[in-house]
Amino acid sequence: MTHKILVLPGDGIGPEIVAEAVKVLNVFTAEGNLSVALEYANIGGIAYDKEGQPYPDSTRALAQKADAILLGAVGGPQYDTLDRPLRPERGLLAIRADLGLFANLRPAILYEELASASTLKPEVVAGLDIMIVRELTGGIYFGQPRGIRVLENGERQGFNSATYTESEIERIARVGFETAMKRNKRLCSVDKANVLEVCELWREIVEKVGKEYPEVELSHMYVDNAAMQLVRAPKQFDVIVTSNLFGDVLSDAAAMLTGSIGMLPSASLNSSACGLYEPIHGSAPDIAGQGIANPLATILSVAMLLRYSLNRPELAERVEAAVEKVLASGVRTGDIYTEGCRKIGTVAMGDAVVAAL
Amino acid sequence: MTHKILVLPGDGIGPEIVAEAVKVLNVFTAEGNLSVALEYANIGGIAYDKEGQPYPDSTRALAQKADAILLGAVGGPQYDTLDRPLRPERGLLAIRADLGLFANLRPAILYEELASASTLKPEVVAGLDIMIVRELTGGIYFGQPRGIRVLENGERQGFNSATYTESEIERIARVGFETAMKRNKRLCSVDKANVLEVCELWREIVEKVGKEYPEVELSHMYVDNAAMQLVRAPKQFDVIVTSNLFGDVLSDAAAMLTGSIGMLPSASLNSSACGLYEPIHGSAPDIAGQGIANPLATILSVAMLLRYSLNRPELAERVEAAVEKVLASGVRTGDIYTEGCRKIGTVAMGDAVVAAL
Numbered sequence A, B: 001m002t003h004k005i006l007v008l009p010g011d012g013i014g015p016e017i018v019a020e021a022v023k024v025l026n027v028f029t030a031e032g033n034l035s036v037a038l039e040y041a042n043i044g045g046i047a048y049d050k051e052g053q054p055y056p057d058s059t060r061a062l063a064q065k066a067d068a069i070l071l072g073a074v075g076g077p078q079y080d081t082l083d084r085p086l087r088p089e090r091g092l093l094a095i096r097a098d099l100g101l102f103a104n105l106r107p108a109i110l111y112e113e114l115a116s117a118s119t120l121k122p123e124v125v126a127g128l129d130i131m132i133v134r135e136l137t138g139g140i141y142f143g144q145p146r147g148i149r150v151l152e153n154g155e156r157q158g159f160n161s162a163t164y165t166e167s168e169i170e171r172i173a174r175v176g177f178e179t180a181m182k183r184n185k186r187l188c189s190v191d192k193a194n195v196l197e198v199c200e201l202w203r204e205i206v207e208k209v210g211k212e213y214p215e216v217e218l219s220h221m222y223v224d225n226a227a228m229q230l231v232r233a234p235k236q237f238d239v240i241v242t243s244n245l246f247g248d249v250l251s252d253a254a255a256m257l258t259g260s261i262g263m264l265p266s267a268s269l270n271s272s273a274c275g276l277y278e279p280i281h282g283s284a285p286d287i288a289g290q291g292i293a294n295p296l297a298t299i300l301s302v303a304m305l306l307r308y309s310l311n312r313p314e315l316a317e318r319v320e321a322a323v324e325k326v327l328a329s330g331v332r333t334g335d336i337y338t339e340g341c342r343k344i345g346t347v348a349m350g351d352a353v354v355a356a357l
């Protein structure tokens, strides 16, 4: 069976890091271990430049037929003055909605070799391994009504709606519990149920789904406390499940605890196992085209792609082991460089992973 | 002139820590340096127990006549099963709305003597001194419509509204700029304008107000990035101004960077200089009544009260200097204790500050 993979290099360092990740897939196909058909399309700023839209119809058509999507990054300062609907990040929001990618899995893992990059004390973060399950197609990101209106007194008022239905909460809660079942069986649901009605319903439904997972130890935490606890004692968490907006904030905080966001992948899944895989770092326009970007987060995104969309956990593990081996060998891109290591560029890092495979 | 101060001890450790803070006020009155009339009332769980409401009319009547309010903390596990409108935190939300306390000032200061309590590396947080200006009576906390409704398909949907008018944004922005003018003249406004229309308006109005403060260096940051930057390099911030919900999350994260939230006060101000002052830590029911709680955050809240509501900056500075002196002398409550220091209780700590004054 040949898997259709859509590759969306995007902006900034996107094309460079995606090229290295594709090399990893090529290793498996060359081995005869995997059959993939790669197609390429535009998203973000480059899509606007070439096709006038951040998520063009041509890309949409390919995305809807793909088994999995590998994305680099979107955005750049040259697009900041565009009308909002045309900006690169709107392409990202559009593809999430279009494909129903409601479950965003964002691991925050501290690699032992890179522990010193964290701004936190070693004992606080050593061995950190959290999985954040963020709802990605609902909540205030997509809620209606929204806009800027003029009130009777002539003043303008901006307004957005945070909404969740029972079924939206139920399906993301289920992903949270299933993820916890495969890990250490502890799930923390983060909300603000002491203030927001939408979170009252969230908590009620998470509790209800929890009844089906008696083995999972479920806890609830308010979002302000969760932000505190991530700083105070992050290792208390195994899996966190939360809404779109809270997940946006907490997953970035959690990622930064590791000190090396150039290492962190993500997966955005829908109900039919199609997924979009991307590094969590941005397009880094300041270093684009210089051949110095770290491709490891994108390579680890390929590992997630193999695991979640292609159902090839053994290949995913090989990728992850190869990355660990490369780190252990002491080579580093600039963003994760420390004294005593050998600094190499994007292509050399990709080659090192290929060699380790 | 006699200042009317309403004291709301609240729940848990509230009464113990407030008693020590009142001693500090008594020092100044005994000196003949200050004239205050203290009144006491109930808020939170104790108010529900005694008067059936978390913010009873009797308390409201006194609050509306007060020049300043000193609050301990609210909440406790025995109230978790109450109907939401009766829970302790609703008392807090009610008094904020009732008195129009729209500007919440939350400093995150790292005391040199307590630097080792931080989970962050010393070089990352040494000298940390951030002021977070959080909007406190608008946004999604109070936005209408809100609730849980039944959709046509029979499913329930929770919904809340995040709203801000131009004038609401303008007045909190002004507090942000004024605060920056008194400090290092750098203001970072945090929003999510790439996704939310309410934040588009926020950014536009903050920019507009900024024109009146050419000396202040204004920057904008998305909330996810702000959460990251607080972990990565918190000393880049001087003053942060943000919405109610983002401020709730970011101020708790910022506070935890110091490692000693038992030290952090807060002020909630309205447009006529009346303010509510409270420590940011909670009611700590687990240690209530044991005489071991740290009263310093409440004592430092009195310093803010003297500065912002009573316009007595020289007395505020004396309180702050006394707290520093006490820390330098090596006495500590349990929460900030480290080896080599002398552990003391709540009353002894209050006495130490009084002696240092």
Ligand SMILES: CC(C)[C@H](C(=O)O)[C@@H](O)C(=O)O
Pocket: A089, A092, A093, A248, B194, B195, B224
């Ligand atoms: C670019 C932005 C719209 C996006 C989001 O807020 O979801 C990003 O921050 C992310 O987390 O993927």
Ligand SMILES: CC(C)[C@H](C(=O)O)[C@@H](O)C(=O)O
Pocket: A194, A195, A224, B089, B092, B093, B248
């Ligand atoms: C108790 C709760 C309602 C409150 C809030 O969310 O504002 C608290 O977290 C705070 O920050 O004062």
